[in-house]
Amino acid sequence: MVSQKEVLLGAALFLLTLISHSEGIIGGREAAPHSRPYMASIQRPDGDHFKHECGGFVIADQWVMTAVHCMANGPHGRKVVLGVHSLSEAEETKQTFDILEHNLFNHPDFSPSNFDNDIALIKLDRPFNASEAVKTVQFLRTGGVNPTTDDEVETAGWGSINNLESRPDKLKEVVVKIVRPTRCARDDYFDKTFTRNMMCAHKKCSEPCDQPFPVEDSCDGDSGGPLxxxxxxxxxxxxxxxxxxxxxxxxxxxxxxxxxxxxxGIMNAQPAAEGEQGS
Structure with missing residues (x-):
């Protein structure tokens, strides 16, 4: 006769299998290689290698946008890698750049307590070589139209695919929907930590739901990437x-x-780069 302990162990292993084979960030799917050529992987030193820590995205020649909390205390040897699809495979499209202390611009009003003003700019140590795998993306400026409740938006990254900190090797993408700001400001959501400088989004899993989570979402390690x-x-x-x-x-x-x-103000104050383009 099967014991209760064996039944519980079997159920746990089954759930772990479901989680481990989730196809996206939380849900979602693998992106077509280099279909999002603006994506950047910000990597930190990890022994003799580098490990993906946060995302970013290319907004202009030599400029990457990301989140302050990824490097709130400075670069500390981190690098920016462009032209990435697989983090582990050798790809001819990859271009790697140093993050110099004086080329990291964290928003001065960033709040560690609630992540308000979580925006940072990185000026790469040299211009990148534009290609099909490395291009800029347009960002919305003052006066532009932001998405509203239930509008579909997209995000991508190499962040966790579950709450066990499992990370994908290849870029994932997901379509989510904007959640009403007043809902995200409710006390059972984010309460007063949610400010006017934020928007929130996820997407309820369609019935029948074939994933172990009730919604599709971004996760740990996707920080700094674009919506x-x-x-x-x-x-x-x-x-x-x-x-x-x-x-x-x-x-x-x-x-x-x-x-x-x-x-x-940050970008216009920086002198144009001199020398050869990166490779």
């Missing part, structure tokens, strides 16, 4: 979170259009 509406970056993944795929904890994104003056 796109009609092909334009409107948000920065801020609180993908370490507890993902929860109905009352949708992903939180920084509203880019609120920062046009700050972005222009």
């Amino acid at each position: 796109l509406f009609n092909g334009v970056a409107v948000g920065i993944t801020s609180k993908g979170g370490k507890k993902c795929g929860q109905l009352k904890k949708p992903g939180v994104y920084t509203v880019i259009s609120h920062y046009t003056e700050w972005i222009d």
Whole structure:
């Protein structure tokens, strides 16, 4: 006769199998290789190698946008890698750049307590070589139209595919929907930590749901990546979170259009790069 302990162990292993084969960020799917050529992988030193830590996206020649909380205390040897699909495979499309201390610009009003103003700019140590695998994406400026409740938006990254910190090797993408801001500001969602500089989004899993989570969502490691509406970056993944795929904890994104003056001020104040392009 099968014991209760054996039944519980079997159920746990079955759930683990379901989680481990989730196809996306939380849900979603693998992106077509280099179909999102603006994506950047921000990687930290890990022994003799580098490990993906956060996302980012290319907004201009030599400029990458990301989230402050990815590097709130400085670069500390991190690098930006463009032209990535697989983190582990050798790809001729990859271009790697140093993050110099004086080329990292964190928003001065970033709040560690609730991640308000979670936007940062990185000036690469040299211009990138534009290709089919490395291109800029347009970002929404002041006066542009942001998505509203139930609008479909897209995000992508190499973040966790479950709450066991399992990370994908290849870029994942997911379509989610904007959640009403007043809902995200409710006390059973994010309460007063949710500000006007944020938008939140996820997508309830359609019935019958064939994944172990009730919603599709961004997750830990997707931070710094873009939220796109009609092909334009409107948000920065801020609180993908370490507890993902929860109905009352949708992903939180920084509203880019609120920062046009700050972005222009940083980028226009920097001298043009000299020397050869990166490879």
